[in-house]
Amino acid sequence: MFARLIAKMLATTALAAALAAAARAGERTLIDSQWRFQLGDDPAWSAADVADQSWRRVDLPHDWSIEGERAAEAPGGGALGYFPAGVGWYRRTFDVPREWQDRRVAITFDGVYRDAEVWCNGAPAGVRFNGFMPLRCDLTEHLKWGEQNTIAVRVDNSAVPNARWYTGSGIYRHVWLSVEPQVHLVADGVVARTRRTQAGSVEVAIDAEVVNQSSAAAVVGLEVELTDSTGARTTGSIPVRTFAPGESQTLAIVLAVEHPRLWSPEDPELSRLSVRTVGDGAAQQAGDECRLNIGLRTVEVDAANGLLLNGEPIQLCGGNVHSDLGPLGAAPFDGAEQRRVKLLKAAGFNALRTAHNPPAPAFLDACDRLGMLVIDEAFDEWEASKTPHDGGDSFARRWPDDVAALVRRDRNHPSVIMWSIGNEMYERGKPRGVELAAAIAERVHQLDPTRPVTAAVNGLGPDRDWTELDPLFAALDVAGYNYELSRVAADHERVPNRLIYGSETFPSEAFADWQTTVSHPFVLGACVWSAADYLGEAGIGRTFAADESVLPHWQGNHFPWHGGACGDLDLIGRRRPHSHYRNIVWDRGEKLFAAVQVPSEGGPWNLSQWSPPPLADHWTWPGREGESLSVEVFSRYDAVRVLLNGQLIGEQPTTRDQQFRAVFEAPYQPGVLSVIGLRDGDEAERFELTTTGPPARIQLTPESVDVAADRQSLAFINVAIVDEHGRTCPHAAGPVAYTVTGPAEIAAIGSGNLASAESYRANPRRVDQGRALVVLRSTGEPGEIVVRAKAEGLPTASATLTAK
Secondary structure, X not given: OHHHHHHHHHHHHHHHHHHHHHHHHXXXXXXXXXXXXXXXOXXXXXXXXXXXXXXXXXXXXXXXXXXXXOOXXXXXXXXXXXXXXXXXXXXXXXXXXXXXXXXXXXXXXOOOEOOEEEEEOOEEEEEEOOOOOOEEEEOHHHOOOOEEEEEEEEEEEOOOOOOOOOOOOXXXXXXXXXXXXXXXXXXXXXXXXXXXXXXXOEEEEEEEEEEEOOOOOEEEEEEEEEEOOXXXXXXXXXXXXXXXOOOEEEEEEEXXXXXXXXXXXXXXXXXXXXXXXXXXXXXXXXXXXXXXXXXXXXXXXXXXXXXXXXXXXXXXXXXXXXXXXXXXXXXXOHXXXXXXXXXXXXXXXXXXXXXXXXOOHHHHHHHHHHOOEEEEEOOOOOOOOOOOOOOHHHHHHHHHHHHHHHHHHHOOOOOEEEXXXXXXXXXXXXXXXXXXXXXXXXXXXXXXXXXXXXXXXXXOOOOOOHHHHHHHHHOOOEEEEEOOHHHHHHHHHHOOOOOEEEEXXXXXXXXXXXXXXXXXXXXXXXXXXXXXXXXXXXXXXXXXXXXXXXXXXXXXXXXXXXXXXXXXXXXXXXXXXXXXXXXXXXXXXXOEEEEEEOOOOOOOOEEOOOOOOOEEOOOOOOOOOOOEEEEEEEEOOOEEEEEEOOEEEEEEEOOHHHOOEEEEEEEOOOOEEEEEEEEOOXXXXXXXXXXXXXXXXXXXXXXXXXXXXXXXXXXXXXXXXXXXXXXXXXXXXXXXXXXXXXXXXXXXXEOOOOOOOOOOOOOOEEOEOOXXXXXXXXXXXXXXXXXXXXXXXXXXXXXXEEEO
């Protein structure tokens, strides 16, 4: 208790020091800590003097929906994953020193879902309907200098469903406090654009918006510095000019960078851009500074060469992702986003589409650092609503501001290669749809002329012709085809200059996606639905037994299913067998894998188009001895040979003609199933599946044993029920109880089972196929953290981490 008290005092002192430093440098400070939260609604809670001591203390990011119990009758239904929603309030106090009186003070919410209203000391300060876009509120006129000030935020997510997937509820992204001089750089007003030169160098064109919010004229110039990862610097400056009171201007400069190291997925080189305001002699103004991580790279598209990154062709081996982080809900902790992108890149993806909303900045930061291309999507629907409360009736009024907020926020991210302005819009086959597409694309191009604009479009149904969409596609730089890539050859004959990518494709179409891409230069690639499992859209991808009819995910009640099970990765990040097949087909490094078709009773499984193949990558099938099992082999070798306990099962070719796969029938018996990749008849690689023994222990494997001692830091611990040889027991499904000692708490516990009725806060919680994931959150203090796990009949397991 004493340690926590000291840590709280230190955190408060550190925040005050950080705010003071920010005021001096004109920067922003994270203020995610020490908020108060209360479910419910009372207009009086907007006042400055509310007695909120009994409210729950929370540190952001915070998603209250993931904490609640799911129910079949939940108002959000399967779209929200049967999670609760509602109305909640947040409050926070902070000290404002008198030294800030000559400054501008603003608060920026990276995302509040949804319908956010903000008050400062009881005065209205800002509103934002769109829960995926930032809300910036200028607090200057509402502050009490030299006193404690109060922020109150009402979050209304009671009108549900308002999306077709899980959104979460609350202040679920970061919050920042900015202290700026009266003459300052406009937030999101600095942009750097790269262009290549004939000599092999690059030019970086930098525009910086500066505004004078003082009551007197100001004389302002800029100093610009670009520093690469080796410390090499390129500098420049813009001479001072006069700004009248209230005037804003955009100052421009071009830096020439010799021998640049360009950003790419293979080499995600980031440089640090610093832009500083400077005055002139006696007219010197208090300086402001903007620091950005940027990547030097260019993006071009044309029908003859497809997508060019830095002048070189690149094909998109892509996937779609929703914005939730599985057991953590919608809260985009930086470390969780980093982990997600890292796992997806390891699975072979080089591109992700952010279906169907702008992602968290932390996601794009991770893509920048790790080298993942992004199609940044603005909207799901336009004016024609898809859900009762999605705001289609206000779209015409909102979209210009939402588009500007998105592009201005994300245009400095090198990972972003295309802007997507919609998904399967209901207006797509109507003149109004063409009008909207042209207007939105034009606005995006005004804000960012360096990237192409696309939209994800599906067909018009059996009664209308696909070619009716030609006017809509003509308004876009790249046509996104949802489940329509089979049309590309005919479309190219009709519209030879059209560029196409598969914005959504089915999991079973990996080979067709690849073959279409490599056969047609005007096809940029494909994004499977989906790259990873997600919450909401309950039941999509589920497998139905032979005696069950396929129930579409948009029909009926799928409870306790509460998410989409169509991902290459399951909800806790483990790759499914068809992920390995995709990686092998696209030749992304992996060359050999095998899995067993899960036996079905009474006939074959019934699958929807989004259902992954029912495969299991193990050779443990008790009770099926002597039964013939189908073994699927994925291979980039000439042929494969399969042995069971050293006895030949068969040999088959696995070339492009066989779509890099082969199926063998093997009578089950315990032992070792060996798959050998053959090159010119000789063994080149061996892959084995070995029968697992009975559960012997719990294995806890931290992904990192070091944790930063701050509330934003997470630790991910993989849990496995293993036999005496350390092999995962694939049929283990019992509960495991966890305890933590030391400076951490359990933030979530999850498994890959999206049909589980358990909460992601439940402890104990069942494993699925022998596996689970425990997520710890640092309490902010340094020290040793010990996690223990206990299950019936197994010895207690432990893992030790260190918070530094």
